[in-house]
Amino acid sequence: MSAYCRTAPGHPIHAPYHDTEYGFHQTDETILFERLCLEIMQAGLSWELILKRRPGMQTAFAGFNVDRVAAFDAADVARLLADPAIIRNRLKVAAIIENARRVRDLRHTAGGFSAWLEAHHPRDKAAWLKLFKANFLFTGGEIVGEFLMSLGYLPGAHSAECPVGARLREAQMGNLRP
Secondary structure, three states, X not given: OOHHHHHOOOOOOHHHHHHHOOOOOOOOHHHHHHHXXXXXXXXXXXXXXXXXXXXXXXXXXXXHXXXXXXXXXXXXXXXXXXOOOOOOOHHHHHHHHHHHHHHHHHHHHOOOHHHHHHHOOOOOHHHHHHHHHHHOOOOOHHHHHHHHHHOOOOOOOOOOOOHHHHHHHHHHHOOOOO
16 A cells, blocks of 8 residues: 555545545646645645645635736735745745746647646656646656646556545546546
8 A cells, every 4th residue: 555545544634635636637727736836835845744834825825826826926926935824935936926827828728727738648757747847847757746646647646455546446447537
């Protein structure tokens, strides 16, 4: 059983995410953007810290509304870097704002973030990484891999013994997205 599938059940922070979000396909732009932002913020830190800071980040980043974040300016950057409810890393904050602009642009060039992901699916991790590096900032191998696993685009989110993983596999076999 994967380490996350062993530690998440019953955990007050990890269980809700593991049981209802991790590995579940999503198409909503706000959810996709939030997931990418959380993965970016997690780089070098624990996932538990990110989940604890998630409510603060949702507030600070305007509910991860792509248009609102894309419009952030220098005053917003200063506000974010002073906000103790988030991860205050200048490079990560700048990447999130720029990535919002790039996600917004995908509406015109690819029909949206979800359509862009679907148009490139399936790919192996190396091909996804190359694609993300060409289109987004602060998207290294772990960030891209976890982002895609968390959405079911790459395998490995749940172990074979995990009941959540079994439910997801059943839904996929019926060509349904959970």
